[in-house]
Amino acid sequence: MNKKYFPIPLIVALFFLIPACQDQSQQDVTSSNETAPSDTAKVERKKVVSPRFPSPAATVEQTIGLSSIRIEYSRPSVISQEGVDRTGKIWGRLVPYDFNTRRVMGEGKPRPWRAGANENTTITFSHDAKVEGQPIIAGKYGLHMAIHEAGGATVIFTNKSDAWGSFSYDQADDALRVEVDTEEIPLTERLIYTIQDIDKTSSQVVLDWEKKRIAFKVEFDTHGMVLADFRRYLLDTTGLTGSDYNRAAAYCATNSINLEEGLNWIEQSLSKEENYSNMSTKALILDAMGNSVEASTVQNTALELPSTEANDFYSYGTLLIRQAKSEQAMKIYRRLSEKWPDHWLSAHGMARGYSALGDYQKAIKYEQNALTKAPSVNKGFIEWAISKLEQGTDFN
Secondary structure (H helix, E strand, O other): OOOOOOOHHHHHHHHHHHHHHOOOOOOOOOOEEOOOOOOOOOOOOOOEEOOOOOOOEEEEEEEEOOEEEEEEEEOOEOEOOOOOEOOOOOEOOOEOOOOEOOOOOOOOOOEOEOOOOOOOEEEEEOOOEEEOOEEEOOEEEEEEEEEOOOOOEEEEEEOOOOOOOOOOOOHHHEEEEEEEOEEEEEEEEEEEEEEEOOOOOEEEEEEEEEEEEEEEEEEEOHHHHHHHHHHHHHHOOOOOOHHHHHHHHHHHHHHOOOHHHHHHHHHHHHHHOOOHHHHHHHHHHHHHOOOHHHHHHHHHHHHOOOOOOHHHHHHHHHHHHHOOOHHHHHHHHHHHHHHOOOOHHHHHHHHHHHHHHOOHHHHHHHHHHHHHHOOHHHHHHHHHHHHHHHOOOOOO
């Protein structure tokens, strides 16, 4: 019987084709055509990259105070690539509950959901943070989740951020785990991350997909960072002015933090110069410390300084309205009108005061007067205020 022999080059070619035929049903891939290596005399050619589908890549980034959060992920759809609607078949089926042990690229080891598709979903914190009250250091993390059938989820941050999904997940790589609630929502066809409820120090990171929402709170020590910068800045006293100390103290006053040090800073400001700005800052700090009597005395002294202007009275009255002290604000606006009867802020301040007190007809009268005197840049706001008053609504 004659034996057939295959040429060696054909055998080698078949060997290198085998990896390309392996099953990729569990992953979305971005293909690229690599150019053959060239010698140094040839111009290097660029890769050709095709679009990612059916789970396109996405990024969301948000600044919180001085810090930022960045999430990089892929967006699977409830509608499959074949056009099948998988509503009601995502949680517990496409995404197994808790930790998946299917023997697909994971050797049967328990692994969470990749919280997206394709490679690791990653989250980057620019500064040290807290997630649901638990500390985590600045850096880039793989983001995974274990969804519980009875509700809630375990959110996992791993130090391994460059893996493909969760297939190589190892609990030993965990940096942090937190437990969060889940919420039922209207249908969201394609998975999306958003960053919501943003303030100076915190935000909510929110994942929505199908009819489920998973959210966790992230906090940064914004105030601590700002105060540390102020301390470094004020350490070298060369060329410092009263305004420099006042800015630091005013930050403490407006945020009701670090009040003892803030009071020390404002005293240093006052030792260099005394004006309405730093006197009113001292009054704010004293009030935040519970010393309202002394705060009122200091504030009144500030209002009577020769350098105090109409805008200072108006600003203080507006602050009192924000503090729900409408009667006190009205007294300040009346003093403003007595000292600067022809100033547009006098009429506008009286309108604010009457609006806060619910006397909209008197407020309209004063606001119409203000409209005739105000700079053009302010007329639009006054016109808006008049329209609110005519609707019987406080414009403050």
